Amino acid sequence: MFVKRKGLRKQIRSLQDRIRRDKKTFRIYMVLRALVIAALVLSLVRGQYENAALCILSLVLFLLPAFFEKQLKIEIPPLFEGIIYLFIFAAEILGEVNRFYTAIPGWDTMLHTMNGFLCAAIGFAMVDLLNRHSEHFNLTPLYLTVTAFCFSMTIGVMWEFIEFCGDQFFGLDMQKDFIVKNISSVTLDPTHSQVPYAVRNITKTIIETKDGRNVIVDGGYLDIGLIDTMKDLLVNFLGAIVCSVLGYLYVKTRDKNSIVGKLMIHSQTQQELEEIDAYLDEREKQRTSHGSHKSEGRKKTVR
Numbered sequence: 001m002f003v004k005r006k007g008l009r010k011q012i013r014s015l016q017d018r019i020r021r022d023k024k025t026f027r028i029y030m031v032l033r034a035l036v037i038a039a040l041v042l043s044l045v046r047g048q049y050e051n052a053a054l055c056i057l058s059l060v061l062f063l064l065p066a067f068f069e070k071q072l073k074i075e076i077p078p079l080f081e082g083i084i085y086l087f088i089f090a091a092e093i094l095g096e097v098n099r100f101y102t103a104i105p106g107w108d109t110m111l112h113t114m115n116g117f118l119c120a121a122i123g124f125a126m127v128d129l130l131n132r133h134s135e136h137f138n139l140t141p142l143y144l145t146v147t148a149f150c151f152s153m154t155i156g157v158m159w160e161f162i163e164f165c166g167d168q169f170f171g172l173d174m175q176k177d178f179i180v181k182n183i184s185s186v187t188l189d190p191t192h193s194q195v196p197y198a199v200r201n202i203t204k205t206i207i208e209t210k211d212g213r214n215v216i217v218d219g220g221y222l223d224i225g226l227i228d229t230m231k232d233l234l235v236n237f238l239g240a241i242v243c244s245v246l247g248y249l250y251v252k253t254r255d256k257n258s259i260v261g262k263l264m265i266h267s268q269t270q271q272e273l274e275e276i277d278a279y280l281d282e283r284e285k286q287r288t289s290h291g292s293h294k295s296e297g298r299k300k301t302v303r
Contacts, residue, residue: 116239123151125265141251152240175225
């Protein structure tokens with residue numbers, strides 16, 4: 001067990017050393033990591049174990065970019081990596097733990113828009129990466145654009161599936177509810193002729209339960225998740241469209257200083273891989289040497 005823990009700790013340090021290679025990105029990582037750890041301690045003190053679990057999840061997600069770089073032998077641009085850290089922090093710590101989703105109107109909409117943009121950027125970068133290194137096919141810029149857009153929308157739909165399952169099977173409210181004042185429904189049509197029956201200017205809804213309780217919804221009718229889902233998909237669509245168009249222009253010009261150019265993932269050359277390995281080895285040697293000096297200091301103190 002000790003050996004496994006030691007191996008896991010070494011793997012985590014290795015991933016953190018990969019992040020350390022870019023100073024600006026590493027600063028963002030360390031600041032956000034410190035804030036997450038503070039939120040974790042505070043959640044444990046307050047007995048908010050669900051929030052504590054979200055904090056631990058955030059710490060794991062922070063390591064994913066470096067993990068994928070290592071496994072896929074790719075280079076994620078520092079700007080893209082920093083945005084990913086900020087997105088995770090905004091979604092999990094600010095959104096869930098600090099309840100920004102309900103406290104700040106539009107917080108969820110902003111994140112879903114950003115998600116659409118980022119997922120389109122990831123899809124575009126990965127397909128473009130394969131396209132440029134393939135000897136068997138050469139995809140057109142339009143094909144790359146459509147593929148990136150579809151990738152982003154697929155991720156958005158899959159997330160809505162997750163939210164729906166969370167609400168249905170675990171009693172959560174991931175698909176936030178909306179109060180609406182007007183509805184049209186064929187179910188309410190007294191003639192059963194499939195004609196939409198309109199109910200306008202709803203001021204109150206009374207929900208009666210089997211055990212005799214009454215729940216009053218002031219202001220209108222409570223929509224359970226549908227409007228939130230469609231709104232999320234719509235802003236995801238807009239984010240994906242913007243990134244896909246910018247990606248199309250990037251492929252046409254290959255301008256590395258453009259927005260998408262700074263987000264494009266690229267494969268690492270053999271020289272880059274060797275430089276990274278040398279850097280990681282040097283970091284591990286420094287850590288080992290520092291540990292040895294500490295151990296010697298303890299022995300002298302005991303003597």
